[in-house]
Amino acid sequence: MPAQVETIGLRVAFGAVVAIDSLDLAVQPASSVALVGRNGAGKSTTLRVLAGVLPATKGEVRVGGIDVTRYPAAAKARVGYCPDVGGLIPRATAWEHLALAAKLRDLRPGWADRAHALLERFDLLGAADRVTAGFSHGMGRRLSVVLAVLHEPQVLLLDEPFDGVDPLGVEATMEVIAQARASGSAVLVSTHLLALAAQACEEAVVLRAGKIVAAAPSSELRGEAGEQRYRALLA
Numbered sequence: 001m002p003a004q005v006e007t008i009g010l011r012v013a014f015g016a017v018v019a020i021d022s023l024d025l026a027v028q029p030a031s032s033v034a035l036v037g038r039n040g041a042g043k044s045t046t047l048r049v050l051a052g053v054l055p056a057t058k059g060e061v062r063v064g065g066i067d068v069t070r071y072p073a074a075a076k077a078r079v080g081y082c083p084d085v086g087g088l089i090p091r092a093t094a095w096e097h098l099a100l101a102a103k104l105r106d107l108r109p110g111w112a113d114r115a116h117a118l119l120e121r122f123d124l125l126g127a128a129d130r131v132t133a134g135f136s137h138g139m140g141r142r143l144s145v146v147l148a149v150l151h152e153p154q155v156l157l158l159d160e161p162f163d164g165v166d167p168l169g170v171e172a173t174m175e176v177i178a179q180a181r182a183s184g185s186a187v188l189v190s191t192h193l194l195a196l197a198a199q200a201c202e203e204a205v206v207l208r209a210g211k212i213v214a215a216a217p218s219s220e221l222r223g224e225a226g227e228q229r230y231r232a233l234l235a
Contacts, residue, residue, distance in 0.1 A: 001028060001029055002065060003026040003027060003028055003062075003186070004027055004028065004029050004063065004064055004065070004154060004155050004185070004186030005025065005026065005027035005033075005050060005062075005063055005155055005186050005188055006025070006026050006027075006060070006061070006062045006063075007023050007024060007025045007026075007046070007049075007050070007059060007060065007061050007062075008024055008059055008060040009022050009023075009024065009058065009059040009060065010022070010023040010024075010025070010046070010049065010056055010058070010059035010060075010061060011023075011056065011057045011058040011059050012042075012045050012049060012054065012056055012057050012210075013057045018210055019042050019045045019210050020042045020045055020046060020049070020210040021209070021210040021211050022059075022211070023042070023046065023059070023210070023211070023212065024212070025046070025205065025212070027155075027186040027187070027188055028186060029184050029185070029186055030181055030182070030183075030184045030185070030186075031181060031186060031187070031202055031203070032177060032180075032181050032186075032187035032188075032189065032200065032201040032202050032203070033187070033188050033189070033201055033202070033203045033204070033205055034188075034189045034190075034191060034197035034198070034200060034201035034203070034204045034205065034218060035047070035188065035189070035190040035191075035205050035207060036190075036191060036192065036194055036197050036204055036205070036206055036207070036221075036230070037192070037206055037207035037208055037234065038192070038208070038234055039192065040209075041207040041208055041209065041210070042207050042209070042210040042211075043159070043190035043191075043192075043207055044084045044159050044160070044190060045210075046190070046207075047081070047083075047084075047157045047159045047188065047190050048083075048159075049061055049068070050063055050068065050079070050155075050157055050188070051076070051079055051081040051083075051157055052068050052072045052075055052076045052079070053081075053083070055069070056068075056069065062075075063075050063078055063079055063154075063155045064078035064079070064154045064155055066078060077105070078153060078154040078155050079153055079154075079155045079156075079157060080147075080148035080149055080150070080151060080152075080153030080155070080156045080157065081148055081157045081159075082141075082144040082145050082147070082148040082157065082158045082159055082161055083144065083159055084159040084160045084163075084190070087144055087147075088132045088135075088140055088143065088144065089132065090131065090132055090133035091131055091133060092131060092132060093128065093129050093130055093131055093132070094119065094124055094127055094128045094129075094130065094132060094135075094143050095115075095119075095128045095129060097132070097143065097147060098111075098115040098119075098146070098147065098150060101147055101150055101151070102115070102150070102151075105150075105151050107150075107151055111150065111151075114150065115146075115150060118146045118149065118150065118176075119146065121172045121175070121176075122142040122143070122145065122146055122169060122172045123142070123168055123169070123172075124139065124142055124143060124146065127139065136164075137163075137164040138164045138165045138166055138169060141160075141161060141162075141163060141164060141165050141169070142165060142169045142172070142173075144161070145158060145161050145172075145173055145176065149176045149180065152180075152183065152185075153180075153185060154184075154185055154186070155185065155186050155187075155188075156177070156180045156185050156186070156187045156188070157188050158173070158177070158187070158188070158189045158190070159190045160190060160191055160192070161173050161189065161191070162191055162193050162196045163191075163193075170196065173200070174199065174200055177189065177200050177201070187201070189201055194221060194226070194227065194230055195222070197218065197221070198218040198219070198221050198222045198226065199218075201218050202217065202218060203215065203216070203217055203218055204216060204217075204218045204220075204221050206230065206233050206234070208233065208234055213233050214233050
């Protein structure tokens with residue numbers, strides 16, 4: 001089957017600084033891949049390009065079989081994206097965020113039932129009518145994941161979804177990743193938390209200085225032996 005997420009020779013440069021260098025990446029339908037690496041490795045930059053937020057300097061980028069550069073609107077319609085920072089409107093409530101997302105994506109009337117269930121799963125139902133300016137970092141992370149999965153996207157991009165999130169939020173995120181994969185979606189998770197990456201995804205791709213230095217089943221990066229191998233790859 002064709003990959004749901006694909007980059008070929010992806011390069012992203014900010015002036016003389018190269019953030020991504022000749023990145024070839026593929027994520028198949030019904031599979032999950034974790035991007036891991038140190039800060040500045042290029043994880044967030046890769047997801048921003050795939051989400052259509054940041055243009056590629058060079059190379060091919062496709063999500064759901066759609067060329068992100070040539071058809072950005074069509075590509076974005078297939079993506080659910082949780083950014084690493086920002087993305088929330090401080091003076092809007094959690095429910096207003098969901099209602100706006102439903103309107104922009106022209107979701108069917110039943111979206112409210114799914115939104116309610118997701119808020120409950122992520123322990124945000126009691127905060128549904130609060131403005132997000134008063135949310136803790138962890139609450140904002142959880143709401144960003146809810147917004148990303150609301151429309152059951154073909155491609156799910158989660159950037160640092162576990163950062164500052166409590167165990168219940170981590171468990172809820174793991175559940176929606178598993179459900180997305182089971183429904184046939186391609187899932188790409190960026191995180192610096194190796195243990196959670198190995199738990200959430202089937203495969204791990206290690207980035208260093210904008211390049212892939214290793215790709216392996218996530219099981220190979222579990223435990224003390226996996227941690228030692230990971231550190232050696234980052235050296």
